[in-house]
Amino acid sequence: MDFDDLIFRYFGTTSLDGVSEGARVAGVERMLVDFGLSRDRGGRFALWTLLYMFDAAPDLDIAFSDPADRDAARNFMDLFAGAEGEPQ
Known part of the structure; x- marks a missing residue:
């Protein structure tokens, strides 16, 4: 899935700046x-x-039954926090 396609699908635009x-x-x-x-x-x-x-994602244990998927999600969370400048 392409990020821009997802944003357009759910918000009708590829730029979230003007979304109410x-x-x-x-x-x-x-x-x-x-x-x-x-x-x-x-x-x-x-x-x-x-x-x-x-900030609307379900908890990992609810979202993913596979432990590998939960680990991948944790990795994403760490990467996202690092990109946002938050301490890990």
Whole structure:
């Protein structure tokens, strides 16, 4: 899944700068529904990472039954925190 495609799918634009709060909330709600319905492992992970960036991701033990997926998500969280300048 391409990041820009996901952003466009859920928010109708590839630039989040002009997205209203209501549109942001609605987009996140649609992502959560799609995340819950998806059975595609890679697609679920992509949605989870996007939800994480919006501070709306389900807890790892709920989101991923596979320990390898939980480890990958933790790695993503560490990388994201490092990119944001947060101590790890």
